[in-house]
Amino acid sequence: MSDAVQPTAAEVRAAAEAVKTALDRHLAAVERRSGDDDPAVYEAFNELAAAAEEYDELLYDRHDEVTPFEIPGSDDTLPPYTGPEEPNALSVLIRRDYAVVEPQRLLAQAQRVEAVEENGATAAAGFDAASGTVHGALGVLFGEFEPDEIASRHKEFGLEEGDSTLWVTAADEPADPGEWLETPFEAIDPQRVVCRFDVSAVFDDESDDDELEDDLAPDSELDEDGDLEPLDADR
Secondary structure, eight states: OOGGGOOOHHHHHHHHHHHHHHHHHHHHHHHTOOSTTOHHHHHHHHHHHHHHHHHHHHHHHHHSOOOSOOOOOGGGOOOOOOSOSSOSEEEEEEEEEEEEOOHHHHHHHHHHHHHTOSSOHHHHTTOOGGGTOHHHHHHHHHHHSOHHHHHHTTTTTTEEEEEEEEEEEEESSOOOTTSSTTSTTSSOOGGGEEEEEEEOGGGOOOOHHHHHHHHHSOOTTBOTTSOBOOOOOOO
């Protein structure tokens, strides 16, 4: 960082004072807490985390020094649950990211799916893997296989897994048919999230032994010659 954009010593000192103030507020909120999910404690926690992160960044920029604190990301915590104690309905929101790392493998698998279609239903649905387009091949594969099967066989389809998350949210009543189809992931109330599960490379602090085990795991999608194994035709 250049001298022109470095924080001043006064700014670093002010950030340190903000941490002290936020720490006192957090302790006071904890001492007055009304229950396990007291929103005042949650708010004070977030303020303390934000103040500590700001101080850590300024301290590093000015003095090339860090604090011993691990600042949790804002996405790692949820606000207190305020939904129904006995939900009558729930929604499961899933996002999985992939990178297309082997387009030719993807195209080959999609073409093979089309080849085993006896009634031409895939082609009639508007997908044309034979045209050689990646988006057409994706349409074929995701139209043929369930998302969980895509996840378990992603290497076979020339894909590489990225981040993924699963949210379970509670509702008072089931949604009306077609109510949310146009915008399925909007208007999610964080305080109605019952639980969530995140998978990301940023969480990978495991030892190299775990990575070695993954590298040595048998690749069930390839035969001994490294060719594609046949797809299930009875679908």
